[in-house]
Amino acid sequence: MKRTYLFTLVLLFSLLFSFGQDRYQFGVIPQINNGFAFGDEYELNSKLEVRQLLKDGPENIAAGKGFHFERTDIETVLNRKLSPLDGIAVGYLFRVEEGQIIHRFIQQYSFIRKKGGFRLAHRFRTDQTLDDGDFSFRFRYRFGIEKPLAGLEIDPKEFYLKFNNEYLPTYSERSFDIEIRALASLGYNLSDKMKFETGLDYRAEDIVSKDTEHQCWLNIGWFHSF
16 A cells, blocks of 8 residues: 555656646645534535645646635534445535636535445535536546555554545536546544644646646545544
């Protein structure tokens, strides 16, 4: 698993230096995640995420804005457990980006399977976005793996590795496109209710379009359950 994590990091850095004339962005995405349990069946998850753009280019294609605060997301998702390992959810995301207000409505189904020391998570999500009068629809599938660095379970005061791969076809009133994401991160489980993760988040947007944009973000996440 350590070799897989190292290979993923090397692959992401290789992609950063091979963009050519494609658009690219580098930046930081810090986020705070909170979970609130209501009985045995319901859980409310809230996330505050900001995106700080450090560099974009090339100047003859992208806006070349460089270092600036790009956007803020506030997302709330209500999950109902169908069993200890799967559930359905609905949610809403409020975004402020470049002075514009964006609304997104979320529906999802997720389930988890455990095999050996691995935790395998599948998430199927649809969302609808209203952006300055424009409407878009996305179908999202994400596959995630978590692996403790010691033992078979992620216990308190232990490190773990995490890898996510997600595919996002998007349909709008005027176009269709696909985005692909890959996240490789190192986590530390502070306690049964708190953990910290940091890693590299690579995204390729507008893959169908000839003007593909490559993004690489330093993802920093704090997670707490109440």
